[in-house]
Amino acid sequence: MSVTDVPVLAIDDLVIDIGGNRIVDHVSLSLGSGRILAIVGESGCGKSLTALSVLGLLPKAARITGGEIRLNGRDLLPLGEAALSDIRGNEATIIFQEPVASLNPLMRVGEQVEEALRLHRGLSANAARGEAIAMMARVGIPDASRRARQYPFELSGGMCQRIMIAAALICRPALLIADEPTTALDVTIQAQILELMRDLRGDVGSAIVLITHDMGVVADLADDVCVMYGGRIVESGPVEPIFAAPRHPYTKLLLATIPTLQGQRKMTLRTIEGMVPSAESWPDGCRFRTRCPLADEACVATPPLADVGPGHAAACWHSADVEALA
């Protein structure tokens, strides 16, 4: 995969506040064309907000108070609603986790795939129809021209997610944000959808931001990983080193929670002690220190996101000791 000089998406030092609480705290990330970046973390860690801010879709209460978001080198934050809606669905697009609810129940699925084409390219219904059916066939919908005339209730959840992907990719966007795209699907369908997304990024060339809490999905699909906790990136880098040797205790514990087929039967599932504290009660310094087995006095100071390997960075004072953590 060729990585051009200008990254498709570059988020630099992004800060998002909601009602005086800093929900996203100086987050930076960048993504080359055709790459898949996974943003991982528990609920409430700021991963969705970070991704939604790219499309200007933050909830009303949220304010971007600092930083920059660039899509193909163009700064998005100063853009108005009209310019943003030109970009959405066209250059950058999103798929949500509930495929069935994301489709209008009273509109034929083919029309819904066409909609972005008609809105952004001004194609007539007939011209858009052909492209829509081709894209539906491309995402693995058998007998696409017949399916295009069906309504969402006639399709399975997996089919609906394929339709959503076809609708999202119809304008060949530079960036696709996938917000937990497989959460609502059963495991076999999940695998098919992941495989489809892997195929398509080569084909369409879209860079993908994958928001998930499922480490299995990350290992399967992503090139790079960003682990977020408490609104900050705690570890980032290519998938392999992070899975082989995580350098932040949170990543390590997150990986340890994945059940394996080896080992004793009836072993209790591993969990991370405690709960994600809410934004009002985030501790000073390292935000994971209230749950971290390695925490000591040093952690009262905020650790910087420091390089620990090629392209690999972790924000922990004790990153050298993480490996020893059981």
Add this chain to the structure above:
Amino acid sequence: MSAVASPRPHPRQGFGLRRWWPLAIVALVVLAAIFAPWLAPYDPNQQNLIGRLKPPGTVSRAFHYWLGSDELGRDVLSRIIYGSRVSLVVAFASVILSGTVGTTLGMIAAYRRGWTETVVMRVVDVFLSIPAVLLAIITVAVLGPSLVNVILVLALTRWPRYARIAYSQTLSVATMPYVRLAALMGAGATRVLFRHVLPNIIGAVSVVATLEFGLMVLFEAGLSFLGLGVQPPTASWGSMLSTGRNYVATAWWVATLPGLCLFVLVLAVNLTGDAVRDRLDPRFR
């Protein structure tokens, strides 16, 4: 309704005659209104002063009064047939007008939120707090009675019903991911509302519209009864009731027969409305 599973299909589920016969009556009245010139035996305004207030079945000069004659010797049957035109035109036009205005405003209020919502919905509250008949009477008194004015007045007083139902339905539909997705894909508010929201709320709106239709027939009759509707000599069920009232002790048919038609039509429309509602209620699908 008991929770015990019944082996028979739910009686409300079918398209059977049991639920839909009232629609036949409505259709009959609609056909009568459309084909009035061919169905009515006489000109509804043709007078025959010798044959005044004759009971049903009387033959007087060239007239055969199947349903009797009124105080000017006009054929009651012909007047009932022509009168159905006024009832239906007023009801159709006012339902369509108030439904369109109310639904659009309700959708916009729920979709835009903020001050638009406040203004529209408070105006709705104000309208709903004024007795509709009173408002109608005042408005007709100011504008002057005519068919068009009756339609305008009914639309003016009835749109808040549609606004409310469209508002509440839109609120829930607008939170659906597909509506948010359409909006963020660059579809404008008009496109989102009419392409994505409207088809999903039209069921609820059309139930209100059917029930309102019956009410509009009654309202028109009421206004005509009060002399605020269509003006003589145009036949209307309400005005026939109004003049027939004076002779009800001696010539019961002049007031009773149009009243009966009114009753049957409104009942049929309301039963149709119930059937439509049950048909669209997801619990009975």
